[in-house]
Amino acid sequence: MINARKIELLAPAKNLECGIEAINHGADAVYIGAPKFSARANAGNTLEDIEALAKYAHQFKARVYVALNTIIKDDELAETEKLIWELYNAKVDALIIQDMGIMMLNLPPIPLHASTQNDNRTAEKAKFLEQAGFSQIVLARELTMSEIKEIASEISTPLEAFVHGALCVCYSGQCYLSEAISNRSANRGSCAQFCRLPYTLTDNEGKSVVQKKHLLSMKDLNLSDHLEEMIDAGVSSLKIEGRLKDLSYVKNVVTYYRQKLDEILAHRKQYIRASTGKSTYTFTPNLEKSFNRGYTEYFFNGRTPDMWSIDSPKSIGEPIGKIKEVFDRFFTLSGTKQLNNGDGLCFLNDAKELQGLRVNKIEGEKVFPAESHLSLRKGTFVYRNYDHEFEKVLNKKSADRKINADIVLSETKDGFKLTIEDEDGIETSLDINYNKELAQKDQTENIKNNLSKTGNTIFRVTDVKIRLTDNWFIPASVISEWRRSLTDLLLEKRLEEYPQEEVIHIQTSHSFPTKKITYLGNVSNDKSKQFYIQHQSTIEQVAFEKKAQKGVPLMFTRHCIKQSMGCCPKETSTRPPYQEPFHLLYNATKLRLEFDCKNCEMKVFND
Incomplete structure (x- = not known):
């Protein structure tokens, strides 16, 4: 659809590894902290890592945004300007900024996003930021659906909104x-x-x-049941909080939201995904298995009294069941969820304080904790905030992202020609001089099989067409070498043709x-x-x-x-x-x- 609106799943990246895995698990864009001047001082990254992440993301037409969203001191302005140029040369896609002083610097033509730190709560503020030249506006977390709609109706600049993660109580x-x-x-x-x-x-x-x-x-935000409403309200970038979160959190949460979004995009043709490539997974995502203080929809559908995590600011995890009986060395639980050795459980004691324990051994319905002298009581509700088996799966390779491509092998006067075209219509070819020899057996299936083996590349060959005048013999090793050269050429062309957006910044005075x-x-x-x-x-x-x-x-x-x-x-x-x-x-x-x-x-x- 020509006028389809791009919908972006935006994931956090604590570092290069988290950023790459966010892309692998289906993110359309990631945001990562700059070496300095980021609103998470402990989540800074080197320019080399940021550049490497941008190159990796751009293979899939995914984007990298760099958070440069603190306020700046006078003696830091020159360093900030230098850093912005370095980030531009590293080919990042946009900067997320708070300090309006940055708008007065000598800037490269890099898009700027208005951070949620700008307190973007009104249509009036959003219109100002649009006219000032911002390419995307990050909305305040506190907004209701109707407030988001009102802002979206007043501007054409893409809106970004949080859908998941920690909530600051203050604007x-x-x-x-x-x-x-x-x-x-x-x-x-x-x-x-x-x-x-x-x-x-x-x-x-x-x-x-x-x-x-x-x-x-506050509890943690979870708007996974309202993604379609948010998109219809005018949000184009759906943001997961968590630049301090670990790798398993990123893998699990990104996968969950990717799958939810894909279900929506499959039947809403007026919206399209913002990047390409399809991820496959070795696990089933579950938001309750990642860090959470309990979930809230915050103000999305109006005010409710249960937004706070009043008993503890720590992760409580998924509900397991009530304690049936307590014995000297073990206890028994109601519920049907399977527990495993090494699981972390937690519960609220008589003083309503969160206490934790580690499962040392499971025998039937008997749970043997590693700790002793716990204030366990019959009827106490127990949660699992660390699933040992789930984490084991996520500690391994848990996703693969591939771009579909078709290959055609044809014949030339002096040898052969290989052509490859990917799902984005990007095409390249390889002309090969080769002395032709007839084979004794039909080579069609062997050639197709060898051309389909794309191994550790980002491509998945979905169709191979053989257009030859005779049954030529080509050794498997030769075909493999041709295929590697061909996919290398396609990857180079994808990066060359990546649509890097540039914005010329003009001083305004509205x-x-x-x-x-x-x-x-x-x-x-x-x-x-x-x-x-x-x-x-x-x-x-x-x-x-x-x-x-x-x-x-x-x-x-x-x-x-x-x-x-x-x-x-x-x-x-x-x-x-x-x-x-x-x-x-x-x-x-x-x-x-x-x-x-x-x-x-x-x-x-x-x-």
Whole structure:
């Protein structure tokens, strides 16, 4: 279909190995951290590895995006500009950026994506970014389906949205809690994750409302049941979170979403896949077997009270069953799922704290844990957060991605000609001078079989046509050599013809939606100041990291503790038996909560 919209499955890459496996398991694009200035400071990569990943991805017309999405200091601007040119020369497909100062640098013609760190929540903001020259816009995780539709209706720039993975409780780019308490800036890629700590909630009189619970810790996002709705709403790039996740996570989650997407694309002809090649797998994916804190659809279909992982910020895994009986050295479980030696199990103890154990031995329904003195109780629900057999499969080669191709062997005056054409219509040929000799037996099947053996290449030969005038004898070793040369030529041509997108960046001066830039604008360098002034705004405050503001909110969240506790004044007329303001206490840290009920938002202050 000529006007079909490309749909992209975008996967995380902690490093080169993860990126390659994401491609092998079906990703249409991967995003990876730059050597510096990435929002995951511990997930940087060398230029050599990034270039190698781009070359590997481009074989399949898959893309590589590099995250350069922190705010930049003045003395880092020259280094940033140099790095951007190096990434352009490494043939990456786009940069994901947060700092608007980058727009004022001398840039190569490389596409720019507006990071979710830009707090992209409104159609007005999206229109501004489109006019500023961004090629893709990463939406805030908190958006509902109707809000996504509204943004998509206002712009033509492709939209990228998260479908799976960890959730920040705060709007991305608007969290200053870590910087305020520990001088570790989330906007500089060094978040200390204070949102994952256990807090005691107290009221205005100091009464304890909730004791030591993870009140700011969100479950993990899982929108796998809503992919078609997201695509119909206008999302073109479906993003999996996880640049710090391990290899088995990437393999499992990417495979799951690839298969779900393929089912959709098979019957929705107005959409097409953004890359080529088909993956085959040695395993059946299961999202419950990879790291998760329990799953939520977040705000996609509106607010629900069960978005938080209140008991633990750790992975709980898949539900197994309840403990039937506890004995001295073993316990028995209800449920039908097979357990194996080496599995990791977890459960909530009497204090509602997550505890773990390793399975040492299984005898029938008897489970012998490696640990002793566990606070196991009859009726306790048990989860498996490490499946030993599943991980063993993923630790081996678990996918193969191949591009279909057809080969024709024909005859020339001086020998033979081999022609190969792949599923994208890319074609090349090999002319071979060869002294022809007649064979004693029919060579057709031998020739077809040898031309079909593409081995460790990225190609899968689906058809071989033999167009010869006689039954010529060609040794198998010779055919194999020809075939290798032919597929090498095709691979070279695929890389030569890769459609590398280039964008000439032109300075703009249209009005920025926010006229007065406060610390929320994250202005940390002079180039960023110039950008906002050029776009008709005034700078009232610089970035919090540059000058800390007193008495200002350090977090803005759509998650509301009052609503999650059943105390939302919009949902109930019953007044709670507690007086505001509420505070969150953790050791010496005391955070005050403020509730903006009109806008359904919660603000967090450091008192």
